[in-house]
Amino acid sequence: MHRRRRRTAFLLSAAIMAAPLLTACGNDAHPGAAAVVGGQRITVAQLESRVDEVRTAQRAAVADDAQYAQVVAQTGALTRDILHGMVVDRVLDRAAADAGITVSRREVQQARAGLEQQAGGVQGLETSWLQQYGIPPQRIDENLRLQLEAQKLATKLGTTTSEPAFWSALSGTAKTLDVDVNPRYGSWDVQKVSRVDVKTPWVREVTSAGAQQTT
Template sequence: MKVVVTAVVAAGALAGCGGQTRAGTAALVGGDRITVASLDRTVRDWRGQFKDDPVANQIRANSSGLAPGLGDEESETDMQGALSLLVNFRVADKVARQAGVAVPDGLADRTAAMMNQRGGAGSITLATGLPRSHSRDLARFIATQTAVMQKFGADLSNAQSPLTMQAAQQWGELFQRTAAGMHIKINPRFGQYDAAKVDIGPVVYRLSSAETGTGEA
């Protein structure tokens, strides 16, 4: 279970670009808009479900890079994490097209069944920072990664084999290139994209020239 959740978070990539977004927009992914209202609702639903799911809490606590618990209110980290995944789901669909790989519903179904055998698809989805309603999206994301890596020659029976590791690198590089070409825009409220970390980073507050002392005398 730890491997599944960590792979989902680590494999995803998100590219952002500057520019203004419409009021109420959390992110634009090509022509697809993720609203602030839907993101707020997603994180609220996640928090309500996550606190009552001990399996999800255990998976999250055992997975590197994931906060183990909840604060009193929705945090920017919660919002950033959920938004990153929602964007990544959309990017993955285009990655599959770029790679010339079909991801049939049957493959997503088998992936969901595998998740149910390893802690439960709902609990695994909660551990990543999304509510259970996104279990199917997460299963499709994992199925897409699996299909693309297989095309690149991965030996999925051995995660540590040189072929699998090379395929994972190719998947990551293709994901980055694809995302960068989609002109993804992130609302500055939720931070900025860090290409080196392939993730949404902390909000950066910029001072005016006078406040930084860089203005002309």
């Protein structure tokens, strides 16, 4: 339930039991891929870049090394969480496009203005979204667009983003996209529309020492 609330927050920010779909997109067919969605790769380099964005924002938000080390420790699954978000974002984009849903820049700006007012300004919004959802300042508009897509899709389906019907629709889209996750980062459960951890002792995780991140 906690994972669903977090996913919903990411879209704004399932619990069906099924055997996970385990594939190995780190093989020769998709070299350098963290995941493949609809035949399009999310490269390891792209994933690491997104992680670096968050770590850079976290580093700028704290006063000293000890505080930063504590933040890193508290977000040890950041790489996996970000990959999960990147995959779900692509699934949502396709589901919205298939439903004829679009979001204008004006709608994003209006949504952001309302959130900034609630948060006490731009800085307040940026701080809260980084702390609560792991979204750096430069990704807020993009995330708001996804939130609005999710809300419009849910409305068209006659449900809400927290209800099974919404996630069932995304699950159907995920099936058509044939999501494929590198076992370094887990596997993809198409029914739950979620990345899940798997035990793959033969896979060694590689992280960037310069980014000071853990996965």
